[in-house]
Amino acid sequence: MVAFEVRLNEEFERGLRSSLRENQISVSPADLRTFAVDQGPVTDYQEPAAVVWAESVADVQAVVRLAAAHSVPVVARGAGTGVSGGAHATAGCVVLDLERMNKILELNPEDEIARVEPGVVNADLNSAAAVHGLMYAPDPASYKISTIGGNVATNAGGLRCAKYGVTRDAVLALDVVLADGELIHTGHRTFKGVAGYDLTSLFVGSEGTLGIVVGATVRLKYLPVDVRTLAVFFPDVASAAAGVLVLGAKRVQPCILEMLDGASLVELDSHHGTDLSQRGNALLLAQFDGLAAAMEADIAAEALAALGGSVNREDPAEAERLVELRRNNRGLDVDSDITVGEDVAVPRSQLVHYIAALEEMAARHGVGVRIIAHAGDGNLHPTFWVPESEAAAVAALNAALDESIDKALELGGTITGEHGIGQYKLKWLPLEQAESVLQLQRRIKDLFDPQGILNPGKAITSRP
Numbered sequence: 001m002v003a004f005e006v007r008l009n010e011e012f013e014r015g016l017r018s019s020l021r022e023n024q025i026s027v028s029p030a031d032l033r034t035f036a037v038d039q040g041p042v043t044d045y046q047e048p049a050a051v052v053w054a055e056s057v058a059d060v061q062a063v064v065r066l067a068a069a070h071s072v073p074v075v076a077r078g079a080g081t082g083v084s085g086g087a088h089a090t091a092g093c094v095v096l097d098l099e100r101m102n103k104i105l106e107l108n109p110e111d112e113i114a115r116v117e118p119g120v121v122n123a124d125l126n127s128a129a130a131v132h133g134l135m136y137a138p139d140p141a142s143y144k145i146s147t148i149g150g151n152v153a154t155n156a157g158g159l160r161c162a163k164y165g166v167t168r169d170a171v172l173a174l175d176v177v178l179a180d181g182e183l184i185h186t187g188h189r190t191f192k193g194v195a196g197y198d199l200t201s202l203f204v205g206s207e208g209t210l211g212i213v214v215g216a217t218v219r220l221k222y223l224p225v226d227v228r229t230l231a232v233f234f235p236d237v238a239s240a241a242a243g244v245l246v247l248g249a250k251r252v253q254p255c256i257l258e259m260l261d262g263a264s265l266v267e268l269d270s271h272h273g274t275d276l277s278q279r280g281n282a283l284l285l286a287q288f289d290g291l292a293a294a295m296e297a298d299i300a301a302e303a304l305a306a307l308g309g310s311v312n313r314e315d316p317a318e319a320e321r322l323v324e325l326r327r328n329n330r331g332l333d334v335d336s337d338i339t340v341g342e343d344v345a346v347p348r349s350q351l352v353h354y355i356a357a358l359e360e361m362a363a364r365h366g367v368g369v370r371i372i373a374h375a376g377d378g379n380l381h382p383t384f385w386v387p388e389s390e391a392a393a394v395a396a397l398n399a400a401l402d403e404s405i406d407k408a409l410e411l412g413g414t415i416t417g418e419h420g421i422g423q424y425k426l427k428w429l430p431l432e433q434a435e436s437v438l439q440l441q442r443r444i445k446d447l448f449d450p451q452g453i454l455n456p457g458k459a460i461t462s463r464p
Contacts, residue, residue: 008049012070016052016094019062026051035077035095040085041340041424044457048075048089055100057175057183057214063096064212065181073453076208078118078150081142083341084422086154086207090456098149101214104128112220113172113189118149118213125218134220137164140418141327149213155205157418159327162376163255163289164221166418168204175215176203179449189217202444207420207459210448224255224289228297229319232309233280237261237359237371239308240282241351244375246303247286248348252296256287257376258326261355264370268325276325280310284375285322326372337394340401341383344408345417348378357407358382365400367393379417405431421459429461 008016008027016025026032032047049072054060067074073093080087089095102119109132116125122143125136139158140146146156152174157166164170173187187193187200203210234240240259247254260268262281269277276283284304288296301311314322346354355371362369362384373380384400386393405415405428415421415428430438441460445452 009070009072012066012072013050015066015069016050016063019066020052020059024053024055024059035080035097036089038077038080038082038085038087040083040088040422042085042088043423044088046089046091046093048093048095051095051097053097053100057101057177060096060098060177060212060214061181061183063094064177064179067094067453068180068451071451071453073456074212075455076149076153076212078147078153079121079142079145081140081146082150082154082420082422084154084343084416084419085424086420086422086455086458087150088423088458093456096212098212098214099147101149102147105215107132107220109134109220111189113217114220115189115215115217116148117215118147118152120148122146122148122151129220130223133223135223136170136218137221138167138170143327148216148218152204152213152216153207154420155418157374157377157379159256159258159323159374161374161379161418162257163253168201170218171200171204171216172219173217174200174203174213176211177214178211179451179454183214184211187217191219205420207422208455209445209459210454212454224293225291226293227287227289227316227319228293229288229314229316229322230284230286230297230301230304231312231314231318231322232284232286232301232304233312234282234284234307234309235280237282237355238352240284241355241373241375243284243304243307243309244348244351246307247300250299250303252288252299254286254296254300254376255289256285256323257374258285258323259283259371259373259375260285260326261371263368264372267370272325274325279312284309285326287319287323337389338387338397339383339385340397341381342401342404343379343381343416343419344405344413345377345379346408346411346413348375350411350413351375351378351380354380354407354411354413358404361400361403361407365396365403367397367400369400374417377417378413423458426457426461435464 031051035051036047073090076096077087099119101117103117106115139160140156151167155167260283265277368385370383
């Protein structure tokens with residue numbers, strides 16, 4: 001990857017240095033390379049002109065006002081754990097890192113809310129809430145290092161989505177710096193509220209293209225008093241997928257319902273020395289929490305055994321180990337020249353059909369496929385791979401990837417369940433959304449960001 005040097009506008013740089021301390025600004029080549037990308041595939045590698053670390057709302061406002069005055073793009077960034085290129089640098093931009101804004105401003109156990117700065121790490125908020133018997137429910141796989149601001153920007157999901165929903169379901173209010181530096185507050189600290197348009201939900205998942213989130217008020221949930229975990233091994237992945245609908249028919253509600261196919265189990269075994277692939281060709285990992293956890297686990301165990309599953313009631317230590325293995329599975333499949341991972345979602349009734357289609361198209365294109373899924377809400381992460389970066393193999397890999405997107409849409413699904421559009425998925429967005437819908441979103445972007453300086457080239461396609 002080659003990037004052309006882009007120098008800061010001198011007047012803009014003087015403004016930055018007069019507004020911030022020396023250790024809040026860097027133009028060193030090492031920092032520019034480090035903050036040029038997140039963990040997503042790179043389609044247009046650019047290095048920023050500078051990296052800035054904000055430590056307060058006033059810092060963010062100062063940087064944005066200067067950027068607006070000098071037409072400098074601003075790419076807001078949290079921990080950089082995104083996998084769709086939403087925090088990739090844009091040519092000539094300033095990367096505005098928010099990790100130093102990491103204070104929990106309020107944790108109110110009676111109201112069951114927390115107010116946090118954007119750099120608060122998801123796991124740290126959970127640790128603080130646990131003292132009061134509470135938890136912050138959204139739990140992306142990167143929860144140990146990802147920030148609440150980044151979670152908000154991408155509407156992050158996670159394993160507990162099956163019961164507790166995604167980030168948008170937990171966000172009550174936001175503090176946002178707009179493209180001209182103005183600070184606004186949206187939403188409320190009550191669980192209910194319908195005054196005016198729901199701007200809070202609009203900002204959640206907008207990937208920093210409409211404003212920069214500098215504070216969030218989030219709803220907390222009760223820590224479960226009981227947790228029961230089932231590891232159910234099946235002879236094939238289709239049977240495991242069918243188990244998802246069986247649980248729904250029994251009206252039990254797992255907090256976690258994850259599925260891994262045989263190839264994924266083999267991959268985990270090779271990296272961790274486990275024996276999962278020897279226990280079956282697919283795993284359905286179901287966890288129940290709350291006062292009725294034992295009863296729901298009993299109902300689920302009986303139903304899944306009747307479907308042909310080998311049911312294992314795991315003790316807390318083994319359950320935690322299996323959940324962590326699943327959380328870390330995506331890390332084994334980081335996108336590269338010979339590996340591409342996806343983040344599609346389909347209606348739960350189509351899980352079996354989509355998995356069968358993935359296996360068929362992989363065989364037809366001569367590529368490998370591994371399938372893991374947040375099965376409880378139909379969100380799949382298939383990974384296609386080839387053993388070498390020879391041109392024909394890479395072409396087959398990309399053909400299978402494109403076909404997997406088309407098939408998900410054909411079955412009533414979406415091109416991204418939780419990772420966002422970022423830079424990487426822009427090419428597929430018009431396949432899902434009509435031009436009239438894209439135009440409306442562009443008009444919203446123009447209203448909030450008339451100069452187009454906030455994270456340009458991400459989340460929404462440009463005009464044709």
